[in-house]
Amino acid sequence: MDNPKQQQFQLLEKELKSYKPVFAGLVDTIREQGVSAYPIMVISQKEVEIGLPVVDHREVDGNWSVNASTMEEFLARQIILPEKIESFKSLFDSHEQHFCLFVISDFGADFVFLPK
Numbered sequence: 001m002d003n004p005k006q007q008q009f010q011l012l013e014k015e016l017k018s019y020k021p022v023f024a025g026l027v028d029t030i031r032e033q034g035v036s037a038y039p040i041m042v043i044s045q046k047e048v049e050i051g052l053p054v055v056d057h058r059e060v061d062g063n064w065s066v067n068a069s070t071m072e073e074f075l076a077r078q079i080i081l082p083e084k085i086e087s088f089k090s091l092f093d094s095h096e097q098h099f100c101l102f103v104i105s106d107f108g109a110d111f112v113f114l115p116k
Helices: 004-015 017-032 071-076 082-093
Strands: 039-044 052-055 065-070 098-105 108-115
Touching: 004 017, 004 108, 017 039, 017 052, 017 065, 017 098, 039 071, 065 071, 071 082
Parallel strands: 039 098
Antiparallel strands: 039 065, 052 065, 098 108
């Protein structure tokens, strides 16, 4: 049987399937405009003060709001500590076929790499 964390990931993956075109557009825009090589989608069921709001869960057929952010903002806010930045870049780069999400939920907050 799957562990609880794996079950949560599978549920999240199912819930976010319809958001993938939005993620793809945001990632492309952030990269093409030279904002960052490390875009992060902040996913939450509540309003959060990080990134730029893009999707409000109250206005779409879904449970999640999406804010567009970057590794640089996470570094500035000390969500990613300076001594961890190279590890984060390496992890990010090893998941190039995934979207980098920062999921904020009742279970806490964590990075998740969602397959594209």
